[in-house]
Amino acid sequence: xxxxxxxxxxxxxxxxxxxxxxxxxxxxxxxxxxxxxxxxxxxxxxxxxxxxx
Numbered sequence: 001x002x003x004x005x006x007x008x009x010x011x012x013x014x015x016x017x018x019x020x021x022x023x024x025x026x027x028x029x030x031x032x033x034x035x036x037x038x039x040x041x042x043x044x045x046x047x048x049x050x051x052x053x
Contacts, residue, residue, distance in 0.1 A: 002014025006022050028034045 002012070002017070004010055004012045004014040004016050006016060024038075026034050026036065
């Protein structure tokens with residue numbers, strides 16, 4: 001939610017979301033077909049410029 005990821009080089013000040021581990025799963029049918037369902041990240045502002053998204 002705060003734009004932070006579980007990575008040792010991510011030093012952003014926002015807290016890490018305890019409900020997101022950065023992984024998922026993919027299900028297939030009997031024919032091997034699959035699809036990915038995801039959420040496109042939204043824009044969030046940077047602190048280095050006014051109105052910089």
